[in-house]
Amino acid sequence: MQTTELDPAPALSQPQEASSHPRLKLVIGNKNYSSWSMRPWVAMTAFGVPFEEIMVQLDRPDTGTRIAEYSHAGRVPVLIDGDLTVWDSLAICEYLAERCPEKGFWPRNPAARALARSVCAEMHSSFTGLRSAMWMNIRARFPGKGRTAQAQADIGRISEIWESCLARSGPNGYLFGDFSIADAFYAPVVMRFRTYEVALAPALQAYVERIIAHPAVAQWMRDAENEPEHLKKYDVYPD
Numbered sequence: 001m002q003t004t005e006l007d008p009a010p011a012l013s014q015p016q017e018a019s020s021h022p023r024l025k026l027v028i029g030n031k032n033y034s035s036w037s038m039r040p041w042v043a044m045t046a047f048g049v050p051f052e053e054i055m056v057q058l059d060r061p062d063t064g065t066r067i068a069e070y071s072h073a074g075r076v077p078v079l080i081d082g083d084l085t086v087w088d089s090l091a092i093c094e095y096l097a098e099r100c101p102e103k104g105f106w107p108r109n110p111a112a113r114a115l116a117r118s119v120c121a122e123m124h125s126s127f128t129g130l131r132s133a134m135w136m137n138i139r140a141r142f143p144g145k146g147r148t149a150q151a152q153a154d155i156g157r158i159s160e161i162w163e164s165c166l167a168r169s170g171p172n173g174y175l176f177g178d179f180s181i182a183d184a185f186y187a188p189v190v191m192r193f194r195t196y197e198v199a200l201a202p203a204l205q206a207y208v209e210r211i212i213a214h215p216a217v218a219q220w221m222r223d224a225e226n227e228p229e230h231l232k233k234y235d236v237y238p239d
């Protein structure tokens with residue numbers, strides 16, 4: 001199944017989108033916990049790209065074997081497009097932006113697009129303090145927990161990014177005006193800020209509320225709330 005060559009198929013066509021059997025398959029982990037899976041799922045849902053969702057339960061004895069059915073990288077999310085397998089949330093979003101150029105996954109302005117890619121790359125490669133001390137658990141409430149020095153520094157840097165983006169895009173928009181991959185990338189951070197009740201400046205809190213109200217994010221959150229599976233080690237914050 002795994003290939004590394006780009007499928008030469010053209011951009012997604014209308015007939016494919018209208019099909020009740022979408023060509024794209026997205027392999028994801030538990031919606032309550034899998035922050036990396038949330039990014040492409042939210043982006044694809046927000047932009048109306050049809051896909052079949054394949055859920056692999058994380059933290060189970062067979063998790064590795066199940067993911068290996070789709071990708072030898074051993075991680076979700078994974079996008080399957082016919083013979084092509086794309087793994088890693090950033091690569092998946094870039095691929096979708098190329099395959100569906102009409103959708104506007106990235107800002108259309110080149111300078112804004114470069115900045116959007118920068119903030120996504122920073123999200124993708126940084127913020128390990130936040131990730132490790134404040135893991136995503138949409139159902140849980142851990143007010144005030146996880147504020148290690150590194151997590152605080154990450155919260156500060158993320159606030160700075162959001163402030164500068166929103167100052168440019170306007171107070172009532174998303175990071176780059178219209179919803180983009182950048183917002184999908186920061187949606188799991190929004191989930192964390194909600195779970196750990198991070199106090200934010202009013203403009204940033206308003207952005208948090210806008211993301212939570214976005215239909216694609218709201219759908220993911222509802223699915224997470226209704227998921228029967230619980231990963232106990234992430235459900236209790238240790239003292």
Ligand SMILES: N[C@@H](CCC(=O)N[C@@H](CS)C(=O)NCC(=O)O)C(=O)O
Pocket residue numbers: 029033034035036037058059063064074075076077087088089090
């Ligand atoms: N850089 C990767 C990271 C993906 C990742 O770490 N995914 C976790 C779940 S959120 C995973 O697949 N873990 C495998 C496991 O728990 O066995 C991406 O952006 O897709």
